[in-house]
Amino acid sequence: MSTHRAYPMFNPAKSGVPDDLCPIATEMSPMLPGDWRSMRPIVDRDKCVKCAVCWLYCPVQCVVERPAWFDIDLRTCKGCGICATECPHRAIVMVAETTE
């Protein structure tokens, strides 16, 4: 007795359906964490042994691998400081972002 209805692909432009029947967004308007971060991590390359603990712990996966150390992608880093807290070699410090 299944009456599951077919799901016709929908063309909003031709449909005549009012476009105020639910807020939706079809264009990306990104606001990356780098735009509002208050602290940024700085990696001391001499202390970094590439153990990857920061890479494992980073909640937004912004730690990137370099030949001899791990670095931070500052576009997506939100400055939470978990990497600095977890680094067993104290190779990461958090510094305040300055207003420009």
Place this chain on the structure above:
Amino acid sequence: MSAAVLEKNRYAATAKPHHIVCEGNEAAALAVAMVRPDMISVYPITPQSSLVEHLAKLVADGRMDAEIVDAEGEHSVLSVLQGASLAGGRTFTATCGPGLAFMFEPYFRTSGMRLPIVMALVTRDGITPQSVWGGHQDAMTVREVGWVQMYCETVQEVLDTTIMAFKIAEHHDVMLPVNICLDGNYLSFGAARVTLPEQAEVDAFMGQTDVNWHAALDPLRPMAVDPLTGGSGGKGPATFVRYRKGQCRGMQNALRVITEVHEEYAARFGRTFAPLVERYRLEDAEFALMTLGSMTGAAKDAVDEARAAGKRVGVVKIKTFSPFPVETLVEALSGIKAVGVVDRSVAFRWNCGPMFQETLGALYRLGRHVPAASFIGGLAGADITVEHFHRVIEQTEALLRAPAPTEPIWINESD
């Protein structure tokens, strides 16, 4: 006849109109099965629990081809249904009181997202004081959340209104979630004879499902649903206002659509219910009582007796409380010289009943002063009897001669 045969015959005859005796919760579940929903999600709570049990049984017995999601709480229940509704599914849930409170965050979002989800609200009084009994406090608390809310008077009306609710919710000019409010205890567990409509007729009545195509999930049309709007910059304020205005327009359209759907239902199934406001013995009435839900039966009986004793009194029953049918109510009260409004809940802020408060607002449109009194009764499962309504009639009649009381009159205060 054996119990098994009785059970088999209970629903077997839905191929043609068929009479059974059942409680309001079962009537609602049977109506839901007849509109063939795709997904149901429910969490049990008194006095709604047996509705959940009936739904589960209908699915387990193969009488309803719907997915039942046994979520871990009401917040998840409604969130699950939002996803199903966005995917084009017909959805149903039921809750009350504390369950509704736990559901509040997605409850508000559902009307903003214009999702035609239907929910039976088996009304229960607000806690605390602790109680598990009926009352309209839960439904009244959410009367400003953008859901359509229709209150039923009888078990038959529960069944028929539940079917109609889907059609109203899914109407393109409405596209809003709908609550069917059935009084906890009095309708949820009150057993009465009901007529089950013929399944083929219900299918024909329902027709094609209308989904909110504007927001329907479609892999070929990626989108974010419910993104950030508002604020004070860019397109934010205008975007927010546009959607909010759309909701208000949908609510106003609902007044028309509810009326049309009730007319269509009456023509097809032969059962007529007042869609917005029912007028009972109002033609030459001097004064009137206003009622909501299952209390109306006792009010009508009391009015019949009062009429026999020569009092010119009638009943105005509100069925659709949200959107509030201002014009229809004003029309019904146009010849009335005094009105006694009986509420099954309180408006704490105004020290009266919520329907009384709404009625005062509507009476302003009438442009003439109508003495009115607020009666509050039936809280937490208390009964409002014919005898109680005789007191209400006396006290409302007194408004024709003496000033109206400034305090509400508490019906069950001395019970």
